[in-house]
Amino acid sequence: MNDLLSLLARRVAEGRPLRVGLIGAGKFGTMFLAQARRVAGLHVLGVADLSPERARMALARAGWPEAQYAAASLSDARDHGTTYVGDDAAALIAADGLDVVVEATGVPAAGVSHCLLAIEHGRHIVMVNVEADALLGPLLARRAAEAGVIYSLAYGDQPALIAECVEWARACGFEVVCAGKGTRYLPHYHQSTPDTVWQYYGLSAEQAAAGGMNPQMFNSFLDGTKSAIEMAAVANACHLRPQPHGLGFPPCGVDDLPHVLRPRTAGGQLTHTGTVEVVSSLERDGRPVFRDLRWGVYVVFAAPNDYVRRCFAEYGLVTDASGVYSALYRPYHLIGLELPISVLRVGLRQEPTGYPQAFLGDVVAVTKRDLAEGEVLDGEGGYTVYGKLMPAVDSVAAGALPIGLAHGLRTLRPIAAGTIVRWEDVAYETNHPVVRLRRFMERTMTPEATL
The missing domain is CATH 3.90.1210.10 (Antifreeze-like/N-acetylneuraminic acid synthase C-terminal domain)
Structure with missing residues (x-):
């Protein structure tokens, strides 16, 4: 991380701030804006949204002084270090001096279109739009590589954080048994609709509307769709093969990860090693799981021999009964607040924070x-x-x-x-x-x- 900041400082000294364009000023984009203005040398050149007024409201909500996003044009924003707001994503992507495009619309077709345009203009892409990544990510990443630009998953979102955990395990020489995240799940949630979603969150429709909450978006989290999309992104980024049935959503707390998420041949619930799974924070009868991982991510890995298994025990790792399987987990993810990590790594080191490598x-x-x-x-x-x-x-x-x-x-x-x-x-x-x-x-x- 110190290297990232020193690289950024060097660019600032040379009069070359790292310029980023944000497409989509929803919740993720707003969270990014809240932190981006605090990173010296990171210049948000422009924000493009179908509703420029919504984008301005997002900037104000994120603590930006109005004068900072009052640029009359993209060239004015570039020359004066301010930010332009408009509805023309194509113009933002094509703007002189832009380094990185952050695609945060959440609309698959729009994400694909913006990504292809960014590749055409030689811009690096941070794909917050995991819906587009699940639809066409492997092909988009390949085309970006052929054009000499970086396609990256978005740090702060769970797929990139899971990919980081997998990379850690493999770089240490461990076999990755399973990787994934936690969520709130019961089987009947698959039938939930925007009309029923709020009862599962303990909210009234009026409370949700007052908070500006989109019922279809929140229902995607509840009905299992978002979990499936994110695990497809992880599978493709980490060469992990989904199980034949997809996701089982087993109830599981952090202390039971090595026990539940091991292969069936070893007493667990997985059809095979090297896969993805989402664990539920609810038991099937609706009771909360003890020490659940609702907001976090994990990787389960295996000791390759008896010596490493003894090391697990000596250093207090929680394992299954055999001592072979253990897990590393992160209890939280900070969504767009962590996105500057992707922007800096991509823009300064041409290094993605995870990217699709195969269509699995x-x-x-x-x-x-x-x-x-x-x-x-x-x-x-x-x-x-x-x-x-x-x-x-x-x-x-x-x-x-x-x-x-x-x-x-x-x-x-x-x-x-x-x-x-x-x-x-x-x-x-x-x-x-x-x-x-x-x-x-x-x-x-x-x-x-x-x-």
């Missing part, structure tokens, strides 16, 4: 209820479908529709509740740029296609 995990659309012919899918966190993690080889073989494209498409036939939606079940535009890229990735980057 995929997230497909599964119906929440019986759907009739002619119904319109409403995507992540909505009324019609939720996202399920699958091994990419299985999802592609099944012709499954990715959750990132399951919005605005009309069904061609009735689909029973709990069924994976397939491409052939919906009407879609075959020549849509994002559809074409996704179908290309399916043909060329699934494990069989790359052998």
Whole structure:
């Protein structure tokens, strides 16, 4: 970290601040803005949002003096060290002097479009938009590398923090058994809709509205979609193979990670080692799990021999009964407040904080209820479908529709509740740029296609 700050100080001394453009001024973007202005030498050149007024409100909420974001143009912002606010993301990406693009819209198609444009203009990309990463990340990262720019997951968000834990374990010579995060989960949450979501959070619709909380976004966290998306990102970034059934969400506290998250052959619940899993902070009867990991991340690793197993015991590591499996965990993640780490590493050292290296995990659309012919899918966190993690080889073989494209498409036939939606079940535009890229990735980057 000291190296990052010294590199940044050197650029400041040379009159070359690290310039970043933020696309999307939602919660994640606002949290980033709150810290970015405190990092000397990190210049937020511009903020692009479909609603510039919303972006200005975000800046004010994050503690920015109004004069600091009153630049009349992007060139004015560059010359005077201020920040321009507008609705033209393409203009921000193309702005002279920009180093890093932070894509934080949360809209998969928009994220793909902005990423491709950033690659075209030679800008590094920090992809906060994990929805876009789960949809097309492996292909986008490959194209970025071919163009000589960095594509990175966003530090502060759980996938990048999990990737850091995995890297630590492997760099120490440990076998990674499982990696993932915690969440609040019960099986019936998969059927939750924006109309029912607040009861699970203990809020009224009026309280949520007063807090500016988006029911569809919060429902994505609850119904399992966001967990599936994030674990697909981890699987693809860390060469971890999802289990055949996807995620099991076993109830598990931090002290039980090495016991629960070991292979079935060793008495645990995993189908195989080298996988991802999300642990629930609730027992199946709704009771809270003791010492839960709801907000945190973890990696389970194995001792390679008896000597290392004895070292685990000597230094007080919590293990399973055999002493072979142990875990490292981080109890919290700070979302956008930690994002400057990605921006600095990418912009100063051309080093990603995790990036998709293979197409191993995929997230497909599964119906929440019986759907009739002619119904319109409403995507992540909505009324019609939720996202399920699958091994990419299985999802592609099944012709499954990715959750990132399951919005605005009309069904061609009735689909029973709990069924994976397939491409052939919906009407879609075959020549849509994002559809074409996704179908290309399916043909060329699934494990069989790359052998």
